[in-house]
Amino acid sequence: xxxxxxxxxxxxxxxxxxxxxxxxxxxxxxxxxxxxxxxxxxxxxxxxxxxxxxxxxxxxxxxxxxxxxxxxxxxxxxxxxxxxxxxxxxxxxxxxxxxxxxxxxxxxxxxxxxxxxxxxxxxxxxxxxxxxxxxxxxxxxxxxxxxxxxxxxxxxxxxxxxxxxxx
Numbered sequence: 800x801x802x803x804x805x806x807x808x809x810x811x812x813x814x815x816x817x818x819x820x821x822x823x824x825x826x827x828x829x830x831x832x833x834x835x836x837x838x839x840x841x842x843x844x845x846x847x848x849x850x851x852x853x854x855x856x857x858x859x860x861x862x863x864x865x866x867x868x869x870x871x872x873x874x875x876x877x878x879x880x881x882x883x884x885x886x887x888x889x890x891x892x893x894x895x896x897x898x899x900x901x902x903x904x905x906x907x908x909x910x911x912x913x914x915x916x917x918x919x920x921x922x923x924x925x926x927x928x929x930x931x932x933x934x935x936x937x938x939x940x941x942x943x944x945x946x947x948x949x950x951x952x953x954x955x956x957x958x959x960x961x962x963x964x965x966x
Contacts, residue, residue, distance in 0.1 A: 803843040804829070804887055806923035812845070812889075813927055821857050824848040824916050825929040826892065826938075831953040833920025833929045839956045840949065844888035848911060848930065851893040854878065861889060932961065 809829055816823050825833050827846030832838050849857055858868075858879060866881035866889065882888040894911045895903040904912040911934065918929040939954055957963055 802886070803841050804845045806838055808887060809845055810923050810925050810927075813922075813925070816857065816860070819856065819860060821849065821853045821860070823857075823928070824918070825920070825922070825927050826934075827890070828949060828953055829922065830918065830920070830929040830935055831956060833922050833927055834918065834932055834935070835956055835960050836921045838922075840952055843886075844890055846890045846892070848892045848894060848916060851878075851895050854891070854893045857891065932957070936963070 809825070813823065813825070824830075824847065825845070826848050827844070828840065828842045829845055832840075832842075858881070861881050865883040866887075867883070869880050869882050869888075871880045871890075878893040879891040880888065881891075892910060894916075897903050902911045902913070902915060904910075911930070914931050915934040915937075916928070916930060918931040918934070920927055920929045935953075935957065939950055
């Protein structure tokens, strides 16, 4: 079993979903690396955002590739988590758009809104859509959730790259 998702895995999945007309945005640690333009640490999973109307098609594609839904018991509000026998894991947040193509804010989750899905970055030299830098900082708030060591590393990378003041 390998140790997490590689940049090649991420780009291969991203491109295949593009071919299927399923538009995704990279989130989580890979979004940090996309903004920085290089992989800064190993990633055990890939977090993505997808419009809810594509969730069934996305799930069916992943299942056709050997992914199976897993139950995650923590404080995250994932819509769907799937992994495969290689240890690859995809964590999916679904969102809805209103008639103006703006993200509909969900009352029970402090998730995507406003400019959350306006980021772009590079993974393995490929341009990808990703959550905005502001969204990454919003989800890396130690007052709202328990931090892992990877969260501290992600913030340190962003502070160094962009000169962000977290105080």
